Amino acid sequence: MIFKKDKKSNKVIEQTVIKIKTxxxxxxxxxxxxxLGNGKVKDAIIFGYNSVLSDYIKSFDGSVKKNGSSRExxxxxxxxxxIKVEPGEGLVNNNKLIEALNGIDVPDKKDNTKQNINQLYALKKLAVFYLNYYEPARYGIFDENINSEEIISKIKDVYNYMDIMALFYNDQQ
Incomplete structure (x- = not known):
């Protein structure tokens, strides 16, 4: 007989599951x-800002506590x-804060670590969100018809400069 029917072979199938987190x-x-889906635009903006601020502090400067106002x-x-901003003017004048934010250039990479550069850009995105969305939603007249994806996009821009694996998925690494 050419073929043996008595011999059993064991197949081992290995599968690797890769979970990609974005x-x-x-x-x-x-x-x-x-x-946003439930029409709570103001609540979403306030929640988003407070969450991203908390995560910014954890991600870049865990020892710093947020004392005082968000502007401070x-x-x-x-x-x-x-980046120098006079506290007196920056607390009451959006233009001074915007000037300081617009003055942020790509730092010389020799003098800064990637962490510092990421912190700088995350802070810039955070401050812009604060001035353009959070302040009007919390304290002023706010346009409820703003595009939901625009709000989400602005928060995601801040998180793009943070290590989300360390913040949210530390137990899954």
Missing amino acids: VDDIPVIKEMRKM FIINQLNNLG
């Missing part, structure tokens, strides 16, 4: 999408990163 998968973005925090962070 900024769209983080809990903050998912919760904001729910709020932004001004202090800008000053710590070498």
